[in-house]
Amino acid sequence: DTEVTQTPKHLVMGMTNKKSLKCEQHMGHRAMYWYKQKAKKPPELMFVYSYEKLSINESVPSRFSPECPNSSLLNLHLHALQPEDSALYLCASSQAAIYNEQFFGPGTRLTVL
Amino acid sequence: QKEVEQDPGPLSVPEGAIVSLNCTYSNSAFQYFMWYRQYSRKGPELLMYTYSSGNKEDGRFTAQVDKSSKYISLFIRDSQPSDSATYLCAIAGYSTLTFGKGTMLLVSP
Numbered sequence: 001d002t003e004v005t006q007t008p009k010h011l012v013m014g015m016t017n018k019k020s021l022k023c024e025q026h027m028g029h030r031a032m033y034w035y036k037q038k039a040k041k042p043p044e045l046m047f048v049y050s051y052e053k054l055s056i057n058e059s060v061p062s063r064f065s066p067e068c069p070n071s072s073l074l075n076l077h078l079h080a081l082q083p084e085d086s087a088l089y090l091c092a093s094s095q096a097a098i099y100n101e102q103f104f105g106p107g108t109r110l111t112v113l
Numbered sequence: 114q115k116e117v118e119q120d121p122g123p124l125s126v127p128e129g130a131i132v133s134l135n136c137t138y139s140n141s142a143f144q145y146f147m148w149y150r151q152y153s154r155k156g157p158e159l160l161m162y163t164y165s166s167g168n169k170e171d172g173r174f175t176a177q178v179d180k181s182s183k184y185i186s187l188f189i190r191d192s193q194p195s196d197s198a199t200y201l202c203a204i205a206g207y208s209t210l211t212f213g214k215g216t217m218l219l220v221s222p
Contacts, residue, residue, distance in 0.1 A: 004156075006156075031208070040121075040215075041214070042201055042212035042213065042214055042215055043157065043201075043212060045209055045210070048208050048209070050208070055208060056208055056209070088154070088156075090156050090157070097207075097208040098207060098208065099144060099145045099164075099205045099206075099207070100145075100205070101145075101147055101159055101162040101205075102147075102159070102203075102210060103159055104149075104156040104157045104158070104159075105156050106155055106156045107154075107155070107156045109154065
């Protein structure tokens with residue numbers, strides 16, 4: 001099973017809302033990632049968790065707050081977003097954070113009004 | 114110079130053609146190479162993963178790595194309309210992937 005699941009598939013939120021994106025994998029992977037992807041651009045790394053600890057934050061604004069409750073779950077909490085944050089948010093996982101191939105989920109399409 | 118260069122296309126071919134997709138990279142420390150396929154509005158799907166120079170084959174797909182030239186390729190044999198997608202090369206550094214811009218492939222019936 002090489003599946004990463006993400007919920008919800010689509011999300012529309014206002015600039016004052018608080019919402020969360022969820023990601024789950026059951027492959028026993030110990031590294032999980034959040035990416036942001038704009039149309040016709042490659043995915044852009046936001047955060048890396050390794051063994052449930054945040055190891056990389058690519059200077060992401062604090063209105064995005066990641067959380068890794070356990071080795072299978074990854075959340076991204078959203079608050080006071082801007083319209084330019086509208087994008088496809090992708091979760092990925094890999095066996096370990098070092099050089100391993102990453103498996104991506106289907107993404108959450110976020111629209112900020 | 115960008116770390117990974119990839120022609121964005123689009124690349125249009127007829128069904129049954131052999132497709133060649135390519136990337137060049139600048140950092141000789143890169144050791145691990147991946148190709149992803151991404152359909153419109155979906156997540157990237159891992160197609161091939163390799164870490165050595167030479168060829169790796171999987172069905173209609175062949176990944177080729179030439180570390181001396183810092184050049185990687187993906188060949189698709191007998192291309193099908195269902196292969197129409199964006200193909201992203203990705204090169205692994207410590208904990209991170211560096212993606213090419215992606216090449217859009219259109220296979221016409």
